[in-house]
Amino acid sequence: MSSSADDDVPEVDLDAVRREGLLAPPGAGPVAHDGAGRVSLRFTVLDPDPERTTQREVRVPPGVPVFDAASWNGIAIDSTCGGHGTCHKCKVRVEGSTPITRHDVKTFTREQLDDGWRLACLVQATRDLAVDVPPLTTRPKAATVGVGRQVILRPAVQKRYVELDEPSLADQRPDIDRLLAAIDDLEPVPDLHVLRRLPTVLRAADFKVTAVIVDEALVDVEPGDTTDVRYAIAYDLGTTTVVATLLDLALGTPVAVASMLNKQQPFGGDVITRISATMMDPETLPRLQQAASATLAELAAQVCAEGEVDPRHVYEVAVAGNATMTALVLGIDPEPLGVAPFVMATSQPAAVLATDVGLDLHPRARVAFFPALGAYVGGDIVAGMLATGMDRDKRVRLFIDVGTNCEIVVSDGDRILSTAAPAGPAFEGGAIKCGMRAADGAIEVVRLGDDVQLGVIGDVEPKGLCGSGLVDAVAELAKVGLLDGTGRFVPDAQAPTIAPALADRLTRIGEERVFVLHRPHADAPPEECVVLSQRDVRELQFAKAAISTGWTLLLEELGLEHKDVQQVLMAGSFGSYISPASAVRIGLVPKLPVLRIVSAGNVAGEGAKMALLSIRERAGAEALLEEVTYVELSDRADFNDRFVEQLGFGG
Amino acid sequence: MSSSADDDVPEVDLDAVRREGLLAPPGAGPVAHDGAGRVSLRFTVLDPDPERTTQREVRVPPGVPVFDAASWNGIAIDSTCGGHGTCHKCKVRVEGSTPITRHDVKTFTREQLDDGWRLACLVQATRDLAVDVPPLTTRPKAATVGVGRQVILRPAVQKRYVELDEPSLADQRPDIDRLLAAIDDLEPVPDLHVLRRLPTVLRAADFKVTAVIVDEALVDVEPGDTTDVRYAIAYDLGTTTVVATLLDLALGTPVAVASMLNKQQPFGGDVITRISATMMDPETLPRLQQAASATLAELAAQVCAEGEVDPRHVYEVAVAGNATMTALVLGIDPEPLGVAPFVMATSQPAAVLATDVGLDLHPRARVAFFPALGAYVGGDIVAGMLATGMDRDKRVRLFIDVGTNCEIVVSDGDRILSTAAPAGPAFEGGAIKCGMRAADGAIEVVRLGDDVQLGVIGDVEPKGLCGSGLVDAVAELAKVGLLDGTGRFVPDAQAPTIAPALADRLTRIGEERVFVLHRPHADAPPEECVVLSQRDVRELQFAKAAISTGWTLLLEELGLEHKDVQQVLMAGSFGSYISPASAVRIGLVPKLPVLRIVSAGNVAGEGAKMALLSIRERAGAEALLEEVTYVELSDRADFNDRFVEQLGFGG
CATH class of the missing domain: 3.10.20.30 (Beta-grasp domain)
Structure with a gap:
């Protein structure tokens, strides 16, 4: 600059x-x-x-x-x-x-x-x-994370530097009693690991040591004053993508971030496929666990290398993941999550060590998991609620994490309701003719007017359509009138009168009608083009109807109408990139001014960071278990009728 | 019969x-x-x-x-x-x-x-x-253990059989919540190990399962009703000998007992030698730990085989050992125990799993250690105090665990004082010319009159002298007058007038005077006989003086005299076999009627059993940490003078 x-x-x-x-x-x-x-x-x-x-x-x-x-x-x-x-x-x-x-x-x-x-x-x-x-x-006393959330720094990882009196015949207190007596404000329980080394460390360090405490546990005693050296890793353990943030807990600041595809991908793109795989073959669960562990471990190595931090100085890890990802990384049998009545083994796994999930950090590093509200409103969503302050904001707010399983939370400033909607794989590019993940070559933005304008990830030749591009394409086609209110392409004969500049792009592959978004060259047949097909539109209709039925029913439960919603938070790696205008147009979110629709980013990862920076916030996440009511939609008699009502684009 | x-x-x-x-x-x-x-x-x-x-x-x-x-x-x-x-x-x-x-x-x-x-x-x-x-x-509600102690059965290991309602869409509680809600009286924290298997076990068992709880932890969930199947192993982890008792916790009864030499023996006979070995070579600590683990594991296999009990049904282990044995089996650096000011790493290791000490029992079996009062008044002595009810008896009682390190406890029914006396290896046959351990061929009883009467372990040809035989031999020689009040053999010339039938047994090996206890044949030279040497007598004098100085000083602290003692408990594998009459004669215990001197047996092992049978008794052992005052003798100015006073046999 x-x-x-x-x-x-x-x-x-x-x-x-x-x-x-x-x-x-x-x-x-x-x-x-x-x-x-x-x-x-x-x-x-x-x-x-x-x-x-x-x-x-x-x-x-x-x-x-x-x-x-x-x-x-x-x-x-x-x-x-x-x-x-x-x-x-x-x-x-x-x-x-x-x-x-x-x-x-x-x-x-x-x-x-x-x-x-x-x-x-x-x-x-x-x-x-x-x-x-x-x-x-x-050195700040507070850090800003999440969606405008400020947290007072009080990590579960604490260090206390002490200079102890040396033992004498007049003072033969055991080493651990001597150490703990010198720590005024905490009463940690020593790990056996610590006791094994304690006599040697104390004497080698002339009884000047730093106690390392995580929650209730004394996990290490380090020679000299190491109070400034304490790190943690926040994970957003997604079904598709896993993100790791290395945090400096002394400063409350991020040091490095890395992300990669979940190594469980080869076992299936969504949670149901992976659960099914464990039901087919008992060997699959350990392999899925290993794949998740390997993902976490590789990311840990990356962020530690980038931040120049010794992994032994990472004392805690927080994991925000959905119920299935949490079960799989812990090696918990996920089968009951995949079949009615959809039951978790536990809402919050306790007392987990980093080694239990295959992480080679500090040998006694702890793992904090977020509590889950239900089999399909997992710890990732609770983390997201924490990051967005769903329980602290008096406004009527709607939180939507868009994905194959879509989680929806509505708060009226008093009550909080949540549910899950099975949106299907459309947003991840699944079941879409030219669908792809949001990677280089994916069309992520579509604007239709006199011409077609495309935003392509990586600014390369378009190869396919990712979730936000799909939403944009359908919304724009509806806007220009080439899709009618029921989601059907208008008849070929009408197209030139409705959108003369675009009509020639409406064609067929076999029997199916398609709209050509990108031609690699002027003479390319439709089969070689990036297209949106009639069936793609139907897939998106089903997906958005599942979601809008969800929040419609939750709003009704609270006695609210669409217009009462003051803010919509679009969360998750898909939701954050969907155009608010397009989301409104197809009815994915209530019909509100786009200013009220906020891309909240990776709120699960932000929630994980908050939990590491503040035990108060962590307690707040646990309190959400009591504060949030999970509404099961799948057994509601009126669900199907409402779903059908939501299929169209509202003209 | x-x-x-x-x-x-x-x-x-x-x-x-x-x-x-x-x-x-x-x-x-x-x-x-x-x-x-x-x-x-x-x-x-x-x-x-x-x-x-x-x-x-x-x-x-x-x-x-x-x-x-x-x-x-x-x-x-x-x-x-x-x-x-x-x-x-x-x-x-x-x-x-x-x-x-x-x-x-x-x-x-x-x-x-x-x-x-x-x-x-x-x-x-x-x-x-x-x-x-x-x-x-x-099925008893109480069990009798220790020295006349009755304990109400309330083990830390608890089982609860429950029949749960199956989940439904109307009741989607997590599996663990469903289980814990059905257990009224306990609120255990589930191990990850349990969560991993919980969904599978619950459904395979039609939601009829038995929860296995150890202390605060839910360690397993077993199909069907297994409430009658629960076992534990009590260990007396001695420096020389290790004893294991398999207990049926449902009945409060022992199932099998086994003992063997501690496999650490090759590293040295006493704790100081073993501590020194770890100081010479850093590889020794892991080898000593492994040796202790192997001892415990072999005994566990033996008692489980003998009792026909699946080791997976052993959910808890209690270990009563001295501070060094406890440190070594846990892999804690013992060096500070071996050098002034004699400091432990911890008085009570917490949260130890059986796998941490190399035991292959139930995978989440816990290990309870007894708290220690000091580096030389360890968990074995606290266990012994529990087994003998030292804190519950209103009489003035003296507890002596005789060994290389001798632990002494005195209670006046109100205050309890303890100390340790370095008796040296005499009682274990060490530094004694014909000394040996209490094994086949060891003289354990000596009676002198017109002849020499010997009691020999295994009723075989005498090969040497064990601790109780040594005490007997010296006591009897003093009684007949062949040893004078200072512990010196009387001059050769006087012997025939004092004890005509025995005088010819008083002879020499080289310059040193010896008393022949056993001649393999009539013409055997002294070198081929089992003898007691003048130096042996001196060794025993030093040993008994260390002990009697200890209890003399403790009695003085309480303002008591020898005659005030109402009961002497002789404990440990040496103390239990010493003749009370001989112990009185040489001044090892106060001069009291022998009826007041009780062989208390393996009180450490009995205490370990009590801890397994009753959490109240276990809490009682922990309370002893507060109730008992440890008196360090090694820095007392008057110790040496008192020691010299105690060397003789009091005429």
């Missing part, structure tokens, strides 16, 4: 800023997700030692605050206020023209504002940006 | 019995230990199925109640009253003439008394006996 003043920065009327709050330059104003694919942020993480200054490029949904984009990707920025612009600590320098808020005006000098300095929590990533991040200045 | 009436049974004056209490036939009266070696008891354990009737022969110190002799050796006899003759349940039939008590008269008909029926708790084994034991009749 150039250090010269940027000519594009508009003149700022500071008085107007103070008066109006937010001052936006023309064309850059407060931006909701407009469905324009992802934006790219290039972070330059400055270091007092220029040799250690690093660069990272990340892609996020548009509209995400720069602070969140950094945090989700393991880039630490000072902050203690929870993204409300009040702590004035999350200072970054942004290249190019960026709106100035009244908080920026309070925080920076005119010269700094001209130079691009802004508060990261108030800059929305509406376009590709280059961002300079200064070194962390202070 | 013949079923014919035994002509030796005397006529019984039943009125006299009722009037006087105990009626003893001539020459068989109430017998204290008179030092006559061991007696042999041949038990015939009757079974309703004659094919399963078994025989066992055991050897015990004379004077031990038949009930205790059976219990110590894993032979179950009905009892609930604690050996006070009140429950009238411990019925056995004894061959030959046996005293009849008033409790016997209340319990049995004249014909039964004539036929040899007695209450086992009131029959003292003063001679070799044949004893018929009838099958167990009732």
Whole structure:
């Protein structure tokens, strides 16, 4: 980033800023997700030692605050206020023209504002940006994670440095009693592992040691003062993708993030397929467990290598996963999850060691799992509720985690209801003619007008259609009128009158009608093109009807109507990338202004981070078990009728 | 045993019995230990199925109640009253003439008394006996163990059989919640091990299962009703000998007992040698741990085979061992135990699994260790205090566990003091010219008069002298006057006038004076004989002085004199076999009537059994940590002076 003043920065009327709050330059104003694919942020993480200054490029949904984009990707920025612009600590320098808020005006000098300095929590990533991040200045007492959540740092992992009196004939207390007596505020129970080494460590270290405590357990005693060295890994253990974030628990900041496909993929794309596999062959459960462990282990190695952290200094792990992923990684027989009446072995596995899930971190590292509300509203959703503050916000809010199994939560600020809707694989590209996962070559954005505009992941030749592209394609075709209110392509004869510029793209493969989204070359036959077929539209209709039936019934349970919803949180690796406008158009979410529809990002992973940073938040997640009512829809007499009502696009 | 009436049974004056209490036939009266070696008891354990009737022969110190002799050796006899003759349940039939008590008269008909029926708790084994034991009749609520201790059965191992409602869409509770809700009185925490199998087990067993709980942990869920099947193993983990007792926790009875030498023996005979070995070579600690584990495992296999019990049904283990044995079996660095200021790593290792000490029992079996009062008053002594009720008896009592390290406890019925005295290896045959362990060929009893009478273990040719034989030999030589009050052999010239029949046995090997105890043949030179040397006498003097200095100082701390002691308990595998009369004569114990000196047997093992049978007793053992004051003698200014005072035999 150039250090010269940027000519594009508009003149700022500071008085107007103070008066109006937010001052936006023309064309850059407060931006909701407009469905324009992802934006790219290039972070330059400055270091007092220029040799250690690093660069990272990340892609996020548009509209995400720069602070969140950094945090989700393991880039630490000072902050203690929870993204409300009040702590004035999350200072970054942004290249190019960026709106100035009244908080920026309070925080920076005119010269700094001209130079691009802004508060990261108030800059929305509406376009590709280059961002300079200064070194962390202070040890924070709180960290900002999740969707605008601020947590006071109080990890389950605690360290206490003590200098003990040496034993004498007048004071023959056992080593462990001597140590524990010196720790005022905690009464941990020593692991045998600790007792084995304790005499040697104490004496080698002249009785100056650091006790390592996780929850109720004394897991290690380290020579000297190591209080600053404590790490944990937060996992979002998804059926498809697994994300690991290495956290510095002393600072409350992410150190590194990595993600990869769940190595269980070869056993089936969704949870039901994997459960079925264990029912066919008793050898499959241990293999699935091993595959999950290998995934976690590989990610742990990656984030530790990237963060230059010794895995032995990782003392705790939090895992947010659905009930099936949780059962499989623990080697718990998942069969009852897959057949009615859909029963878990446990809502919250306790007292699990990292070694129990095949992780080679600190030998006595603990694993914290999120509690699950039901077989299909698992720990990942509870983590998501935590990250979005579903139990703390007085607004009427709807939380949707879109996927093969779609979890839905509605809160009226008082009661919280949850349910699960079997949406099927459409959002993951399954059962879709040209469907694919959201990888390079996937069409993720579709705009129809005089022409077809495509957003393609990796900016390469389109190869297929991912979930957000599918939603966009159907929504746009409905908008231009080529799909009618029942989801059927209009007759060939009508198409030229409805959308002259697009009509020639409506054709057939065999008997089936298709809409050509991308032709590799002008003469390509439909079979060689990326197309949306009539059956694809039907698949999406079924998926969205399952979901909208779910939240419709939950809202009715609370005596609410669609218009009462004040915010919709679209969560999960699919939901976060669906265009709000398209989601509204096809009826996936209530018909609301798109500003009320928020991409919440990887909230399961954020919840896992919160649980590691704060035992209070962790207790809050456990309290959700009591606060949230799980509503089973599959045995409701009116489900099918309501489902059929929801199939259309509402004209 | 013949079923014919035994002509030796005397006529019984039943009125006299009722009037006087105990009626003893001539020459068989109430017998204290008179030092006559061991007696042999041949038990015939009757079974309703004659094919399963078994025989066992055991050897015990004379004077031990038949009930205790059976219990110590894993032979179950009905009892609930604690050996006070009140429950009238411990019925056995004894061959030959046996005293009849008033409790016997209340319990049995004249014909039964004539036929040899007695209450086992009131029959003292003063001679070799044949004893018929009838099958167990009732499930007791209490068991008699230790030294006349009765414990209400309440093991840490609990089983609960439950028949659960099957899940439905209206009741989707997780499996573990469903199970735990059906258990009213306990709230165990499930092991991961249990959760892994729970769904499968519940459904295979039609939701009729038995929960297995150890302390706070749910360790298994077994199909069907297995509440009667629960076992535990009590270990006395001695430096020299290890004893294992398999207990039926449903009945509170021993099933099988086995003992063997500690496989750590090759690393040194006493704890200091073994600790030193770990200091020389870091590889030694794991080898010592492995040796201890192998000892425990071999004994477990033996008792399970003998009791026909599946090791998977052994859910708990209790270990009573000294601080060093406890550290070594757990792999805890023992070095600080071996050097001043003698510090333990922990007074009570918590949360240990059987697998942690190399035992292949139930995979989640727990190990309970006894708390230790100090590096040299370990868990074995606390177990012994529990078994002897040191904290519950209002009498002034002295407890002495004789060994290389001798532990001493004194209670005045209110305060309890303990200390350790370094007696050296004399009692184990170490540093003694003809010393040996108490094995076949060891002289264990010596009587001097007109001749030398020897009691030899195994009734074979004498090969050497064990601890009790050494004490006897010195005591008898002092009694006849061949040793003077300072412990020196009288001059050769005086010997014939003092003990004419024995004087020729006083001779020399090289320069050293020796007393010949056994000549293999008439012309054998002293070098080929079993002898007691002047240096042996000195070794014993040092050993007994260390011990008597210990209890003298403890008594002084309590403001008591020797004569105030109402009972001396001689414990441990050495102490139990020392002749009380000889112990008094050499000053090893206070000068008291021998009736007040009781061989308490393997009290550490008995304490371990109590801990397994009753969590209350286990809590009592833990409470001893607070109730007992450990007195460190090694830093007392007056210790050396007092030690010198105690060296002689008091004339």
